[in-house]
Amino acid sequence: MKIIFEKPELFHNFDEQAELIEKLLDIGTALSGTQELSTLLNLILTKSREITWSDAGSVYLIDHSDNNPKLLFKVAQNASLPNLSFKEFAIPLTPRSLAGYVALKSVSLNIPDAYNLPEHEPYQLDRSFDENISYRTCSVLVVPMKNRKGEVIGVLQLINRKINPDVAITAENAVEMTQPFSIWEERILRSLASQAAISIERNHLQESIEHLFEGFVRTSVQVIEARDPCTFGHSERVAELAVRLSQEVNTVNSGSLAPFCFSERQLQELRYAALLHDFGKVGVPEAILTKPKKLYSLQLDVIRHRFALAQRTLELECTQTKYEHLLQHSAQKLSSETECQFCKSLPELDTKLSESIAKLSQYWAVLLEANEPRVLAEDPLNHLRELAQMTYRDLDGQIKPLLTSEEIHQLLVERGNLTPEEREKIESHVSYTYEFLKQIPWTNDLKNIPTIAYRHHEKLDGTGYPLGLKFPEIPIQAQIITIADIYDALTAGDRPYKSGLPTVTALKILQQEAANNKINADCLELFKQRKVYEVLGHTIDVVMELA
Amino acid sequence: MKIIFEKPELFHNFDEQAELIEKLLDIGTALSGTQELSTLLNLILTKSREITWSDAGSVYLIDHSDNNPKLLFKVAQNASLPNLSFKEFAIPLTPRSLAGYVALKSVSLNIPDAYNLPEHEPYQLDRSFDENISYRTCSVLVVPMKNRKGEVIGVLQLINRKINPDVAITAENAVEMTQPFSIWEERILRSLASQAAISIERNHLQESIEHLFEGFVRTSVQVIEARDPCTFGHSERVAELAVRLSQEVNTVNSGSLAPFCFSERQLQELRYAALLHDFGKVGVPEAILTKPKKLYSLQLDVIRHRFALAQRTLELECTQTKYEHLLQHSAQKLSSETECQFCKSLPELDTKLSESIAKLSQYWAVLLEANEPRVLAEDPLNHLRELAQMTYRDLDGQIKPLLTSEEIHQLLVERGNLTPEEREKIESHVSYTYEFLKQIPWTNDLKNIPTIAYRHHEKLDGTGYPLGLKFPEIPIQAQIITIADIYDALTAGDRPYKSGLPTVTALKILQQEAANNKINADCLELFKQRKVYEVLGHTIDVVMELA
Structure with a gap:
């Protein structure tokens, strides 16, 4: 087992020192400016590896979406195995894994060699990952990503701190070509990880509000559409x-x-x-939006009653004429036995009434036909124009149009069912x-x-x-x-x-x-x-x- | 004039170095996590002054709200004059002020003594600020705050880099007790200022979306209310x-x-x-929302016509009875001169008709009264119950109720105008x-x-x-x-x-x-x-x- 350097070397010159500080600040700036989650996670992992000369690493986020919190293995990188393909997956949140331990205990783990972990520790490395890809994990640095409230929302794990950044790590050379992470690397990484956590939470908040806005818009559109x-x-x-x-x-x-x-x-x-x-359309009355024919149904009801009133008036007038003449006729009959004109015209009166009633009933049929929201043909149009001229005598004795100008206007619509x-x-x-x-x-x-x-x-x-x-x-x-x-x-x-x-x-x-x-x-x-x-x-x- | 230290000293020990780096990272984290603008601006100014031992400083933001961009003097701090009161104000965006020059040229100014500026420079210090507060500005560091696109959104200005952070600066000791800002202080400040700029823009974006959501909610509520x-x-x-x-x-x-x-x-x-x-309420039809009386106006129109039809039918029936009896009577008269019962009952028929018509007209008045959305009194309620029993003979000869059960149901509403x-x-x-x-x-x-x-x-x-x-x-x-x-x-x-x-x-x-x-x-x-x-x-x- 190698010796852990408790103190890192100091910078030897101004530029080296200023460059590192600038690099760290730039990472912060980049984290603040990145909005897409996987870009952000890849960025924090790439930059952390760059600063620490780490060969590999991964980022986990805690998933609280159900009552059984899990660790989501979100991003993985390995410089020595660039073709490694990776799919997101979930692992149980227990202290038996390195990441799980860090997430639950909110502490860092700085491990010189993950294959030589003290037996009393609850956590152990799952070597099957290494075995699957023929790799050897040696030094490991695992830090919690804490939000502003100090809650752990994820874990950043770096693997194999290289001695020379340009050498690829293999299962064979890993022990020789890597060294433990220094204390100050650990300190910097903790800060960076928390900065990433805050950016993640801010992105999440912003996405939630955008999602809320979108949801509100869509739902209110649906509600308004439901009127029709x-x-x-x-x-x-x-x-x-x-x-x-x-x-x-x-x-x-x-x-x-x-x-x-x-x-x-x-x-x-x-x-x-x-x-x-x-x-x-919320400003357009439903009655118009959902109008099925040219006349509203209650309007048709009013007109039906008006037709009935017109018919009854015709019947009344006919009967009255007949009655009055009969009165006269009776008087005449008493004085003379000359032939009565009225008696001769009686059948004519009845015929006229029947004709008028038949006409009303024809017009009613015309009206029902014209009320449909079809294109109006020439024939019903002419009948409608005739109907527009029809009158009846109202209770007050006044002659009134059988259809109001508004009703005629509605029926005369040539296409569809809406007036201009x-x-x-x-x-x-x-x-x-x-x-x-x-x-x-x-x-x-x-x-x-x-x-x-x-x-x-x-x-x-x-x-x-x-x-x-x-x-x-x-x-x-x-x-x-x-x-x-x-x-x-x-x-x-x-x-x-x-x-x-x-x-x-x-x-x-x-x-x-x-x-x-x-x-x-x-x-x-x-x-x-x-x-x-x-x-x-x-x-x-x-x-x-x-x- | 003093000598400018082109290179700062290196850190002498690990802790000092790690602490500064941690402090810088913490500032970044704080900037990412702060949402309120003035808190954020005060934070960046406080932390920048802390790191650089600056006695005073201020933050400006560029205001593009009209066609005449201005510099808003947002925050000012002065450790030596802690009781200085400050109000936000705007200055013109010209290269004649230090902040204006930095904002327009997107460069930093690191000035050893602001009272000894080269005369060929376009910018000069406005000494009236100092004169008002009996202060002496000596070294000045002015850096642009750039967003992700590299646009300058504001300016961070630090004044009087102290030799000893614990000494207060006065107009008298300023030259002795301060020194120019180092190059690396300038480099760090540029990074911090841009990190602040990105946080400001993100806050602004988030506020805009919240504002958008609020605006959408309020406006759609208004639109829906406008239906009624x-x-x-x-x-x-x-x-x-x-x-x-x-x-x-x-x-x-x-x-x-x-x-x-x-x-x-x-x-x-x-x-x-x-x-x-x-x-x-968007789901409640306007007709109900805005219903003014118990019956809809077209319903009342239908009933009015039905009353007219009923009256006319009574008139017709009366005339018909008279006519038919007159016919019989005429025939009888011819055969015998006995007193005619019909002739005796004629006035009675007319009286009965008049009474019926008067009754219809009374009921119409009852109906109009009951139609009002008032609390229904006992009297009209009884009349309404009578009215509910009334019938008329329709054109087809059928006896039908004068009011439909639905109409009665509506009129019988005891309070207000809505049916259950x-x-x-x-x-x-x-x-x-x-x-x-x-x-x-x-x-x-x-x-x-x-x-x-x-x-x-x-x-x-x-x-x-x-x-x-x-x-x-x-x-x-x-x-x-x-x-x-x-x-x-x-x-x-x-x-x-x-x-x-x-x-x-x-x-x-x-x-x-x-x-x-x-x-x-x-x-x-x-x-x-x-x-x-x-x-x-x-x-x-x-x-x-x-x-």
């Missing part, structure tokens, strides 16, 4: 399609899309913009979305979300809404979301009056939109070529003819 | 009241509230729970809120939000909803929110059928609730005593008699 069960999941699907299409844009090297290259942050921004593009005013209310969701998103204190990385979302109903030729912007004023991200939005609206079957179209038909309709300079033709081409729709599990199951 | 204009601002007010009441609870040292002491994090948790307590089913729908918002909040990946600090919000309509005696929990099962935070919620509902005038009550009346109603063991009496007492309602700008302007 027909659109459930739409925003999430649009986000998936839009991000995938943007990733495909990144791979394009020629043509109009070549200049665009979205960074991870820009993809994130676009994803949120897509996820939130319909958030403003209702359509405007629905379209105003884009502005609500913008008003909402504008108020949110986005971080710098996400600052374009309001603008991108605000443009998702604009068309390249200026026929979109709400601003009627043209091509160069519509950001490429919005153009991408537009394609995703239309595609999902067509295929999802999320409108009360139509079921989802097959992918091939949706693509043909989009193709038409592109041909009319409404949407970005190159993006659409990419959408088709790269089968972006497959992210939703869609496939094309018929032979397609695409221009 | 009557409740606008309610959640924000409840949050203010609840947080303030909790802060008051923290100051109570005796009684049932003494054990409760909410940390900043718990207050934050409670604030979010209060802010989100009505989020589930509608009330249940509104009350279900608590469960919606819970379902929503439960899905969100809250950080550990905020994990109780779903439970707290879920309990805000429970009552201490078990008569609340949705679970009917009793006192010990309702967290104190929920009890606090309940008081805030009821107080705001009473005073805000946010219900369609009532305007806001004055504070004194609201407190009396709450008092009643407390007396009935519905809400926490001690919390309410505190609410009154500490005038928690004043956070909303409310005052009590009448003499109050509180039990």
